[in-house]
Amino acid sequence: MAATSARALKLLSIFGIGATLTAEELATRLGTSVRTVRRDIDTLRDLGYEIGAVRGAGGGYRLGRATRLPPVVFDEDQAVATAVALQTVPAVLSGIRENAARALATLHQAMPARSRSHAEAFTVSSARNYWEFPAPPIDAETVRAVGSAINRRHLVRVDYAGDGEPVTLTLEPHDLVVWAARWYLVAFDPDAGRWRAMRVDRCRPHPPTHASFARRDIPHGDPVAFVMSAPDRGDAAADWPCRGSAVLALPASTVARFAPGGSTVEYDTETTCRLTLGAWSWPGLAGLLLTFDADLTGIEPAELRQALHSVHTRISRGLSSGQPEERQDRAAAPGP
Template sequence: MAETTARLLHLLGLLQAKAVWTGPELAERLGVTTRSVRRDMERLRELGYPVQASRGLGGGYQLGAGRALPPLLLDQDEAVAVAVCLRLAAGGTVAGVGEAAIRTMTKLDQVMPASIRAQVAAVQEATVTVEYQAATVDADDLLVLARAIRETHQARFDYVARTGAATSRRIEPYRLVATGRRWYLMAFDLDRDDWRSFRLDRMTEVRASTFGFTPRAAPDAEEFIRRSVHSGWDQEATLRLRCAADEVRDHVGGWGRLTPVDEHSCELRVGSHDVELMAWWLLRLPVDFEVLDNEELVAAYGRIAQRVDRLTAGR
């Protein structure tokens, strides 16, 4: 009986981890026969879990939506990850999630073993979250897109580009990417027959389709979004930094492209829609630099220098 109960818990965890499992896949993971898998599925249904089964290509077992949310089975690493993410979500960029995240943290804390609670506490005590203005996204839109990605279903939405142009998009969604300030979707645009990136805060009327799709060979999502974000800037500049690239790589992060020149210097390519903001941001770098190709950025530093002179006059 204990072995059967443990297997049912393992089976429930597998169903929660992946959208659809075939009988042979589950039998291999559980170390039993497909007949045992069918019996275990019936036991889960008797316990009230909405297990669904479908035949044919792409068919299998999946955990459907029921009237009650079944208990989630989390291992130690998953519990720590969830607790830390909930803390960040409490002050994050998804509209309406903060209060729900706090309630969920409270519930999770009540059932966490002492060892896991200590790990979460250690991470939280060592972390400081600096607030800044970020573009918030609709939680329902985020969930619709995440579910469409998981189930490989097409999606549709209305979109307003940076230029103000409004369009309707029909896409195959592949990845959601959070940059800290914004959420992006990497998708294949069916009408334009090409890969595109979309800001979630510019979407409206997001809905998933019932049409499935076969995943294409996709580019690396992080690199694709980084290139998309950095393209089309109103202002771009190349700087010569007086240090090796590795010395400033952590300071630059994903907001610029570093190219080593020699062991004592490197070049940084950056862009922005506001030359003044770019000038102030670059002053955060811990090394001196030379602007190679943007006279407007040089002029912005002249204005900054004049302001500093006024502020320090007579001191």
């Protein structure tokens, strides 16, 4: 019985990769006979796991969707990854902290001593780093509603709070992207005939539509690349003690890709855009603008202009103070 249970658990772990495998392939991996593999598959089915038989070329067995929630089997690395994820998810999803804590406690209780020791070595505490410019955690119910529509390929109706009054949109939702601690919906707007990258925390989903749609090809062929290069993705300048803007001599799509979270990018021309962002000090804000290594114009407000002047003065003074020493070093260096 112990050998059978251990073999069934290993079989379940193999099925967990999502592949379709023949009975012969499974027997080879388990070091047993095809007949034994089929008997173990029946055991797993009795426990509530839906293991389907795929016929024809390339057929075999694969793990399907369970009709009830059966026990879950993790190997040690999977358990550690799950433990870390459960500790960090409350930083990006609200209303889930208690459930994540209970799931983590259940996971630890179910682990053997060795695996539990490894998982507990990854005990972490999440804290805000001001360079991350994070957004507040998003409501898990909103993510669930939008994600369900994506999974089922159903149209979704949302009230979207953009720059002006909220508008009601009917969208073809394709993907959810988490970037810079923000959730974005990649969707096609059939009424406007264009793609949108939208902040999910600004969406208020209506009841499910149950109306299906056909998937389209996403711009750039990748939802992440689309979100990162979209300047009009619904971001807003974060509430910082110092906030300013400047026109950068770079395309909006380029600046949008590298702008810190909590900033906004506005299209100006094909080769310029206005970046609005904040920081904890005016020199800090000036430093963020300088990281783009581009010409700056239209700098606002006056405090930001003064900070840039101060940075320029300090850098010039530092370079000037180093020149005599550099000349001496060159003079003392042996000739060719």
